[in-house]
Amino acid sequence: MDFRDSPEEAAFRKEIREWLAANMPTEWDRSQLTLIPPEDRIDMLRAWQAKLHEGGWAGINWPKEYGGRGASLIETAIFNQEMARMKAPPPINVIGLGMAGPTIIAHGTHEQKERHLEKILSAEEIWCQGFSEPGAGSDLGGLRSTAILDGNSWIVNGQKVWTSLAHLARWCIFLARTDTTAPKHKGITYFLIDMQTPGIEVRPLKQITGSADFNEMFFTDVRVPRENILGEVNDGWRVAMTTLLHERGTLGFALSVGARVALDELIQLARDTKRNGKPAIDDPIIRQRIAALHVEVEALRLNNYRALTSVMRTGIPGPEGSLGKLIWSESMQRLGDLALEILGPAGMLSKWTDNPRVQTWQYIHLRSRGHTIEAGTSEILRNIVAERVLGLPKHK
Numbered sequence: 001m002d003f004r005d006s007p008e009e010a011a012f013r014k015e016i017r018e019w020l021a022a023n024m025p026t027e028w029d030r031s032q033l034t035l036i037p038p039e040d041r042i043d044m045l046r047a048w049q050a051k052l053h054e055g056g057w058a059g060i061n062w063p064k065e066y067g068g069r070g071a072s073l074i075e076t077a078i079f080n081q082e083m084a085r086m087k088a089p090p091p092i093n094v095i096g097l098g099m100a101g102p103t104i105i106a107h108g109t110h111e112q113k114e115r116h117l118e119k120i121l122s123a124e125e126i127w128c129q130g131f132s133e134p135g136a137g138s139d140l141g142g143l144r145s146t147a148i149l150d151g152n153s154w155i156v157n158g159q160k161v162w163t164s165l166a167h168l169a170r171w172c173i174f175l176a177r178t179d180t181t182a183p184k185h186k187g188i189t190y191f192l193i194d195m196q197t198p199g200i201e202v203r204p205l206k207q208i209t210g211s212a213d214f215n216e217m218f219f220t221d222v223r224v225p226r227e228n229i230l231g232e233v234n235d236g237w238r239v240a241m242t243t244l245l246h247e248r249g250t251l252g253f254a255l256s257v258g259a260r261v262a263l264d265e266l267i268q269l270a271r272d273t274k275r276n277g278k279p280a281i282d283d284p285i286i287r288q289r290i291a292a293l294h295v296e297v298e299a300l301r302l303n304n305y306r307a308l309t310s311v312m313r314t315g316i317p318g319p320e321g322s323l324g325k326l327i328w329s330e331s332m333q334r335l336g337d338l339a340l341e342i343l344g345p346a347g348m349l350s351k352w353t354d355n356p357r358v359q360t361w362q363y364i365h366l367r368s369r370g371h372t373i374e375a376g377t378s379e380i381l382r383n384i385v386a387e388r389v390l391g392l393p394k395h396k
């Protein structure tokens with residue numbers, strides 16, 4: 001693959017770079033990520049996505065007829081690279097833009113597209129993903145929430161867990177069993193549920209970072225209009241595969257640039273922090289570990305190009321996306337671990353430090369624990385790589 005931009009790609013990169021430089025919210029400072037009260041961040045992030053939308057930069061890979069830009073895979077990758085390079089805030093409606101919207105575009109009725117797509121792009125309505133349950137995570141097909149048709153409504157009952165953004169969401173993509181006698185992956189239907197419907201209780205779950213970005217959800221006799229399903233009754237597994245393909249789809253470049261930015265900051269931290277009277281970067285062990293991380297981050301970047309080449313050839317995201325997510329999540333953990341070691345005892349003073357740099361590394365270190373679980377655990381991703389990249393026998 002040729003890593004250089006074509007003249008058109010270079011022009012596109014310049015356009016997004018200039019737009020970001022002119023429009024980034026002035027109050028946004030990534031180094032103060034953990035200092036900004038979450039509720040202020042939400043208003044700011046909502047306003048930011050609305051601005052992206054006005055500028056034509058929300059959902060850029062969506063077709064033009066649905067409010068997107070019809071951007072190619074390469075352009076989407078460039079957009080994600082530049083957003084990460086500028087440390088631009090991510091759009092708040094990540095699940096709407098990256099998962100619910102593309103699934104509605106692929107499987108929705110005309111009315112569903114008219115009702116939802118514009119409000120997803122503008123962040124007027126935030127979405128959450130109600131897939132995982134206490135007994136169904138990696139083995140999602142084992143989900144036990146149910147929906148029973150009663151006249152013109154479905155009556156939905158069940159419990160969901162780890163639902164990011166549910167406390168802010170107006171809508172939820174939701175899987176429930178509609179035929180309890182069918183085999184595991186059959187008999188599931190895909191619902192679009194208004195979170196303001198009576199019978200839905202959202203309870204925040206406090207994370208190791210101290211914030212509560214995800215939740216438990218309890219659905220008790222929730223009445224969902226009959227037409228609020230995506231695709232056919234009992235065909236929800238096929239529809240859910242569209243959502244999950246998009247989950248790991250085009251984010252690879254943002255992740256790899258994010259890891260590069262974090263590594264550069266780690267190198268600066270090692271330059272600025274003294275250990276035994278000398279800058280930490282002079283310690284040969286620390287230098288070796290930084291060099292190893294550099295190799296990982298570079299491998300991640302090249303793997304993303306490999307994934308992009310393969311999807312451009314076949315039209316379908318291949319197993320390389322799983323490899324990228326696996327390397328990224330584990331590299332971010334190693335980056336966070338090394339940063340805290342460099343910081344030494346200061347790294348342990350969570351509630352007592354007002355140093356934004358220390359707080360940011362603590363946040364990265366703690367948040368990275370979840371990276372190896374969300375969007376496919378490392379073990380599941382290793383299974384995929386073993387079977388689909390290395391051709392090893394299927395696990396039982």
Ligand SMILES: Cc1cc2nc3c(=O)[nH]c(=O)nc-3n(C[C@H](O)[C@H](O)[C@H](O)COP(=O)(O)OP(=O)(O)OC[C@H]3O[C@@H](n4cnc5c(N)ncnc54)[C@H](O)[C@@H]3O)c2cc1C
Nearest residue numbers: 129130131132136137138162163164370373374375377379
């Ligand atoms: C930060 C974060 C945000 C999330 N947001 C959402 C969300 O918005 N919506 C949503 O629906 N879900 C969300 N999740 C849930 C996430 O999808 C699940 O946690 C994940 O799929 C794993 O499922 P589980 O937690 O039930 O673990 P389990 O599937 O029970 O796994 C437990 C352990 O067993 C291992 N394991 C399981 N099966 C196998 C196997 N076949 N081979 C080898 N090892 C195996 C796993 O790797 C893991 O180590 C989120 C999770 C996190 C951490």
